[in-house]
Amino acid sequence: MDNRPIGVFDSGLGGLTAVRALRQLLPHENLIYFGDTARVPYGGRSRETLLRYARQDIRFLRTHDLKAVLIACGTVSTTSLTTLQSENDLPVVGVVQPTCRRAVSATRNGKVGLIATLASVRSGAYEAQIAELDRGVQVISRPCPLFVPLVENGRIHPGDVVIETVAREYLAPLQDAGVDTLILGCTHYPLLERVIGSIMGPEVTLVSAGEESARELQHLLNTRDLQTGNTLPGRAEYCVSDRVEDFERIASLFLQEDLHHEARRIDIEQY
Ligand code: DGL
Numbered sequence: 001m002d003n004r005p006i007g008v009f010d011s012g013l014g015g016l017t018a019v020r021a022l023r024q025l026l027p028h029e030n031l032i033y034f035g036d037t038a039r040v041p042y043g044g045r046s047r048e049t050l051l052r053y054a055r056q057d058i059r060f061l062r063t064h065d066l067k068a069v070l071i072a073c074g075t076v077s078t079t080s081l082t083t084l085q086s087e088n089d090l091p092v093v094g095v096v097q098p099t100c101r102r103a104v105s106a107t108r109n110g111k112v113g114l115i116a117t118l119a120s121v122r123s124g125a126y127e128a129q130i131a132e133l134d135r136g137v138q139v140i141s142r143p144c145p146l147f148v149p150l151v152e153n154g155r156i157h158p159g160d161v162v163i164e165t166v167a168r169e170y171l172a173p174l175q176d177a178g179v180d181t182l183i184l185g186c187t188h189y190p191l192l193e194r195v196i197g198s199i200m201g202p203e204v205t206l207v208s209a210g211e212e213s214a215r216e217l218q219h220l221l222n223t224r225d226l227q228t229g230n231t232l233p234g235r236a237e238y239c240v241s242d243r244v245e246d247f248e249r250i251a252s253l254f255l256q257e258d259l260h261h262e263a264r265r266i267d268i269e270q271y
Helices: 016-025 047-061 074-087 096-106 118-123 125-133 147-152 161-177 189-200 209-223 244-255
Strands: 006-010 031-035 068-071 111-116 138-143 181-184 205-208 236-240
Touching (some): 006 016, 006 047, 016 209, 047 074, 068 209, 074 125, 074 209, 096 125, 111 118, 111 125, 111 161, 118 125, 147 161, 147 189, 181 189, 181 209, 189 205
Parallel strands (some): 006 031, 111 181
16 A cells, blocks of 8 residues: 555646546546646657656656656657666556557457657557567557647647648548557547547547556556555646646646646746
């Protein structure tokens, strides 16, 4: 049993897709969330920059006494996970492995689509993980660099002509390839689940990196006996590196909780 909080981070709002799942799976756990909104998007940046940012993000989170860190960011997970794990003396969980496991078990025709940031697609990490799990599964990948800025601007609703036009263009090659499973390999993308789902159709299974990473963390806490003994609902603290208002507005909508005046701004460059 361990009552310390879990640290969760992403470049912005995307990691909330993991938070939402954590709230359901582990309702008594305390969470500290950091969204690096001053430096979002991460997706087009170099490995060196991403590692520098991620180190700062973890250093900030670790100013709290944590029991585990969830990298709720595909871009950091695909480029820096093993380095961050080796540098930290606590469990650090990423999104790639659990997401690929779910996709491989979901596909029936052996054709899996992957949409993610440019850095994640360039890294080849999802493809490598799937090949390790099942060489027979074909992966068709597509970076979607406009999705993150659109999500950060709240353009997430079905019927919004901008997001629908962009999504249709990005998803067309995956539809043409006949994928029956689609990995939302950037944690921002499940915020577009309804838009993406309606384009891909009900026969395509969507696999959310945010949700699968939350399940992985739950499994880790169980196997290492790190679950909280709290019986009251867990608390979540939200920190961002830029204006709190926009984050609070979209986070409130997505988490269906009133987070106005809840987020705190921190200076990430200090860490
Ligand atoms: N949500 C993150 C990811 O999963 C970062 C996206 C970005 O900032 O470009 O890749």
